[in-house]
Amino acid sequence: MVTCYDYTFARLLAQSAVDGILVGDSAGMVIHGRANTLSMTVELMRIHTEAVAHGAPGKFIVADMPFLSFRKSVDAAMDAAAILMGAGAHALKVEGILGHEDVIARMAQSGIPVMGHLGMQPQSVHAYGGFHVRGKGDEPAREIIHQAKALEELGAFSIVLECIPADLAREITSALHIPTIGIGAGAECDGQILVLQDLLGMNTDFHPKFARTFFDGADQILSAIANYDSAVKAGTFPSSRESYS
Numbered sequence: 001m002v003t004c005y006d007y008t009f010a011r012l013l014a015q016s017a018v019d020g021i022l023v024g025d026s027a028g029m030v031i032h033g034r035a036n037t038l039s040m041t042v043e044l045m046r047i048h049t050e051a052v053a054h055g056a057p058g059k060f061i062v063a064d065m066p067f068l069s070f071r072k073s074v075d076a077a078m079d080a081a082a083i084l085m086g087a088g089a090h091a092l093k094v095e096g097i098l099g100h101e102d103v104i105a106r107m108a109q110s111g112i113p114v115m116g117h118l119g120m121q122p123q124s125v126h127a128y129g130g131f132h133v134r135g136k137g138d139e140p141a142r143e144i145i146h147q148a149k150a151l152e153e154l155g156a157f158s159i160v161l162e163c164i165p166a167d168l169a170r171e172i173t174s175a176l177h178i179p180t181i182g183i184g185a186g187a188e189c190d191g192q193i194l195v196l197q198d199l200l201g202m203n204t205d206f207h208p209k210f211a212r213t214f215f216d217g218a219d220q221i222l223s224a225i226a227n228y229d230s231a232v233k234a235g236t237f238p239s240s241r242e243s244y245s
């Protein structure tokens with residue numbers, strides 16, 4: 001899986017072999033330039049989800065339930081879920097489990113495929129005191145295993161495991177019947193996800209250990225823009241073939 005937030009990239013992903021697209025609330029950081037994901041709202045997630053659904057109608061699209069949208073009440077969560085499913089999501093991702101087990105169960109029982117998200121939960125960044133690996137040590141690891149099993153029992157169809165030790169991710173993956181999707185969780189999850197802009201090398205200031213760049217996007221894009229700028233300033237663009245007579 002990869003993340004996507006807009007129509008243009010969704011059209012490209014539609015031509016790729018990736019199995020699924022996550023309209024992640026990482027849009028808050030990647031698209032809106034915020035320090036974390038907390039500013040994302042249901043309305044912003046609706047706009048991004050709709051754009052991706054238009055661009056990649058044949059792909060499996062998961063949208064993130066944004067910060068607090070599933071914590072106020074089951075009714076409020078179901079309203080938010082209805083908006084995101086109506087925007088074209090096929091499934092919704094919900095971070096964590098403690099205190100919103102009822103929401104996860106209601107969503108799953110209502111025909112909404114629910115993807116869980118354990119380990120580093122970016123919506124809890126302030127509670128954690130930063131973006132760090134989670135689940136190190138026996139007790140924290142046992143707690144994540146317990147939560148993963150509980151998510152499966154509540155009806156989740158899959159779980160993202162973010163930034164946990166690879167051994168722990170392997171143990172969770174073998175303990176569950178549903179697939180795990182890893183990011184910073186080693187190679188033995190059932191699948192992997194990366195933020196599209198990270199794998200394309202678009203952000204030269206951000207190099208988390210787990211995010212391999214598969215393209216030098218920043219260099220390539222800057223070089224294309226430099227070529228355009230030089231051509232305009234040299235008077236070689238537009239040419240007569242690029243002009244109307």
Ligand code: KIV
Nearest residue numbers: 003024025026160183
């Ligand atoms: O919002 C997001 O991009 C995510 C992925 C990191 C899994 O939740």
